[in-house]
Amino acid sequence: MQLHRDPNVLFAGYKLPHPLQYKILVRVHTANQSTPTQAYTQAINDLDKELENLKQAFEDEKIRYEERPKQGY
Amino acid sequence: MERAAGGVSYQRFPRVRIRELKDDYAKFELRDTDASMANALRRVMIAEVPTVAIDLVEIEVNSSVLNDEFIAHRLGLIPLTSAAAMAMRFSRDCDACDGDGSCEYCSVEFHLAARATDSDQTLEVTSNDLRSTDPKVCPVDQARAYQHALGGTEPFDTAAAADQRQHPLPCCPIMDIIAKKLGILIVKLRRGQELRLRAIARKGIGKDHAKWSPAATVTFMYEPEIRINEELMETLTLEEKRNLVESSPTKVFNIDPNTQQVVVEDAEAYTYDDEVIKKADAMGKPGLIEINAKEDSFIFTVETTGAITAYELIMNAITVLRQKLDAVRLQDDDADLGELGAHLVGG
Numbered sequence: 387m388q389l390h391r392d393p394n395v396l397f398a399g400y401k402l403p404h405p406l407q408y409k410i411l412v413r414v415h416t417a418n419q420s421t422p423t424q425a426y427t428q429a430i431n432d433l434d435k436e437l438e439n440l441k442q443a444f445e446d447e448k449i450r451y452e453e454r455p456k457q458g459y
Numbered sequence: 460m461e462r463a464a465g466g467v468s469y470q471r472f473p474r475v476r477i478r479e480l481k482d483d484y485a486k487f488e489l490r491d492t493d494a495s496m497a498n499a500l501r502r503v504m505i506a507e508v509p510t511v512a513i514d515l516v517e518i519e520v521n522s523s524v525l526n527d528e529f530i531a532h533r534l535g536l537i538p539l540t541s542a543a544a545m546a547m548r549f550s551r552d553c554d555a556c557d558g559d560g561s562c563e564y565c566s567v568e569f570h571l572a573a574r575a576t577d578s579d580q581t582l583e584v585t586s587n588d589l590r591s592t593d594p595k596v597c598p599v600d601q602a603r604a605y606q607h608a609l610g611g612t613e614p615f616d617t618a619a620a621a622d623q624r625q626h627p628l629p630c631c632p633i634m635d636i637i638a639k640k641l642g643i644l645i646v647k648l649r650r651g652q653e654l655r656l657r658a659i660a661r662k663g664i665g666k667d668h669a670k671w672s673p674a675a676t677v678t679f680m681y682e683p684e685i686r687i688n689e690e691l692m693e694t695l696t697l698e699e700k701r702n703l704v705e706s707s708p709t710k711v712f713n714i715d716p717n718t719q720q721v722v723v724e725d726a727e728a729y730t731y732d733d734e735v736i737k738k739a740d741a742m743g744k745p746g747l748i749e750i751n752a753k754e755d756s757f758i759f760t761v762e763t764t765g766a767i768t769a770y771e772l773i774m775n776a777i778t779v780l781r782q783k784l785d786a787v788r789l790q791d792d793d794a795d796l797g798e799l800g801a802h803l804v805g806g
Binding site: 388391392423426427428429430431432433434435436437438439440441443444445447448450451 | 467468469470471472473474475476477480487492495496770773774777778780781784785787788789
């Protein structure tokens with residue numbers, strides 16, 4: 387899904403050639419402003435940053451949640 | 460082919476709001492992300508966050524009514540406190556031992572010895588009879604009993620809990636009494652019967668065996684957005700409004716006793732059953748109520764087995780997911796790319 391957010395990506399999909407084989411083929415087709423490897427790496431980096439951000443958001447929210455009863459919510 | 464590696468970022472910044480957070484339960488809202496992220500989190504929480512569970516059992520004496528395998532299986536299903544599991548090694552890639560569970564990095568040893576002696580009553584062997592060699596890892600109700608004996612710490616006072624794990628109390632009789640009631644039954648022994656065994660708990664994930672799953676339930680739902688066409692609603696009689704409100708199997712709508720208007724009482728009670736919409740259509744008022752799922756807004760419910768806290772489960776799931784991302788990164792000199800790599804350079 388992350389690849390689909392990149393407007394340079396014309397096609398992105400995956401297939402599992404055989405359900406018992408742990409091998410997945412990812413097909414990425416990009417416009418000529420980008421390359422598949424670039425788009426792929428970028429997508430992974432973005433997801434990684436999103437998760438890093440999410441982790442931080444959780445930590446902050448936990449602190450906020452624990453503060454809430456004290457403020458008389 | 461020589462292009463700048465850093466492309467434009469399409470990163471999202473999800474927002475979180477915790478509604479409820481207890482030791483083994485959490486309810487939170489996750490916004491500004493999509494279903495693939497929400498589902499990845501859910502699946503990782505269920506099947507890929509590691510815990511510790513009994514995996515190898517060496518039975519010394521078993522004269523109980525249950526056979527050895529049956530008892531071994533029951534032991535495996537007992538949730539063990541697994542806060543240390545993330546830092547532990549899988550015994551399959553442990554260097555310190557042959558993966559036979561003989562080292563402290565990948566395994567914890569338990570002992571159990573019970574014998575119904577002269578009493579006429581049946582002896583209940585529970586998880587509290589398991590004696591751990593590592594205070595960090597023990598059956599969850601034993602840990603809870605420790606906590607209880609300490610005068611009950613706050614549910615999310617993890618600092619105190621961590622401190623406690625580092626300095627476990629010696630077994631005291633009061634604690635034993637509390638614990639006896641809470642323990643998980645393993646087997647009942649008749650007079651003269653005996654059970655003596657050595658068990659080894661190892662780190663594992665729910666994908667390999669459900670006993671390692673830290674999650675009791677992890678679910679998410681799309682947040683519903685309910686719009687009432689007030690203009691059309693005005694054309695309804697009170698009786699019709701009542702029928703409409705009643706048509707929903709869950710209590711989503713209600714009638715304001717003062718204004719006699721249909722109001723949304725609990726949007727989240729909606730189960731996407733379409734019943735009110737069908738009812739509106741049947742009444743000849745299509746478009747009276749419109750319900751859409753917000754595609755970027757999720758309400759999560761997380762319950763754990765007690766092996767780790769709900770908060771730890773969420774955090775560990777994020778960590779595991781990031782490790783998985785690292786695993787699918789392209790190597791700079793990716794040999795596997797082979798033909799494709801050549802093709803890319805050529806193209």
